[in-house]
Amino acid sequence: MNSVTTDAHILISMTYASRANPNVSAKDFNEILQQAQINNAANGITGMLTFNKDYFLQTIEGPRAQINRLLYSLISDERHHDLQIIDTRELKHREWSKWSMNYASPTEENAAIYLKYSTTIGFNPYLLNAESAHGLMNELSAQKG
Amino acid sequence: MESVDLSESNRLKMLHGEHIILRLTYISRYNNDNLNGEVTRILEQAQQNNERNGITGALVFNHNYFLQSIEGARPVINGLLRKLVQDERHHSLQVIECREVEQRHWSKWSMKYLIPSEENKGLALKFSTGSEFNPYLMSTNQITMLIDTLSELQEQQAKSDVQTIQKKKPWYDFS
Numbered sequence: 001m002n003s004v005t006t007d008a009h010i011l012i013s014m015t016y017a018s019r020a021n022p023n024v025s026a027k028d029f030n031e032i033l034q035q036a037q038i039n040n041a042a043n044g045i046t047g048m049l050t051f052n053k054d055y056f057l058q059t060i061e062g063p064r065a066q067i068n069r070l071l072y073s074l075i076s077d078e079r080h081h082d083l084q085i086i087d088t089r090e091l092k093h094r095e096w097s098k099w100s101m102n103y104a105s106p107t108e109e110n111a112a113i114y115l116k117y118s119t120t121i122g123f124n125p126y127l128l129n130a131e132s133a134h135g136l137m138n139e140l141s142a143q144k145g
Numbered sequence: 146m147e148s149v150d151l152s153e154s155n156r157l158k159m160l161h162g163e164h165i166i167l168r169l170t171y172i173s174r175y176n177n178d179n180l181n182g183e184v185t186r187i188l189e190q191a192q193q194n195n196e197r198n199g200i201t202g203a204l205v206f207n208h209n210y211f212l213q214s215i216e217g218a219r220p221v222i223n224g225l226l227r228k229l230v231q232d233e234r235h236h237s238l239q240v241i242e243c244r245e246v247e248q249r250h251w252s253k254w255s256m257k258y259l260i261p262s263e264e265n266k267g268l269a270l271k272f273s274t275g276s277e278f279n280p281y282l283m284s285t286n287q288i289t290m291l292i293d294t295l296s297e298l299q300e301q302q303a304k305s306d307v308q309t310i311q312k313k314k315p316w317y318d319f320s
Contacts, residue, residue: 010285011186012241012285014240015161034261065239068239071240072230075230080153082161083223083227084161084162085169085223085226085243086219087243087244088169088241088244089242089243089244090241090284091208093264126161127162129162129165129245130244131245139286
């Protein structure tokens with residue numbers, strides 16, 4: 001298994017959209033976020049998550065093998081379904097290095113940012129392309145300060 | 146009525162990103178316990194399924210590693226990825242790159258099969274640090290360049306094969 005762990009020199013980012021399962025509660029959302037923050041910090045993964053009660057949009061960045069390991073567990077995570085990778089690319093440097101998992105949800109204050117990148121009222125990451133998903137998360141984070 | 150149903154189904158598909166062409170490149174290791182001829186079977190299956198699902202791509206099989214590039218509608222490619230992750234004929238699948246593209250690169254092939262020939266066996270090493278081929282050590286660019294170079298060499302070989310056949314025709318053969 002050595003061959004798959006020796007690519008620690010390659011940094012990638014992966015962005016995906018998924019649908020929250022209907023029985024996922026507000027408490028679950030908090031748990032998902034806390035769990036991600038703990039696990040990511042231990043595995044050298046950083047990123048950004050934005051979600052409402054129906055959807056997740058997440059960017060994760062870290063060593064290629066780690067990101068793929070996380071992808072496997074995300075695919076089988078029963079708190080969401082229909083996971084779709086929107087973008088995966090090699091990075092020269094991280095964009096979310098300050099956060100093990102930064103996050104934002106739609107509020108009155110950031111409604112204009114969501115709308116800026118959306119055709120519809122209401123957040124639906126499946127309607128976003130890679131560039132707009134990227135722009136949305138960057139601006140949400142910048143507004144949080 | 147039918148047109149209404151159609152537009153409804155199109156609308157739902159749009160919610161999945163069906164309008165976006167995605168190209169995904171991954172690497173994996175061939176399972177050595179596989180039966181003889183399994184690679185040929187994998188390729189044939191891929192070609193049939195892909196044609197049905199509007200997927201095009203290229204597959205490199207080299208030193209027991211797979212390098213594959215697949216392109217198609219975003220939800221379709223992601224559906225295939227889920228199946229590939231579970232396919233026990235290979236393991237340690239790693240997504241290398243996944244990009245939106247405006248046009249397909251492999252539109253002529255449901256799955257172009259690229260197997261390094263005797264002559265270009267050394268080609269993989271051109272993009273490697275060590276003396277042994279290992280795509281897990283290779284960067285995105287190196288993996289993409291290897292697939293593209295093998296593809297170009299195969300096209301050149303096919304062209305020169307055609308020319309050789311034409312040259313061999315005797316002068317009196319008008320057929």
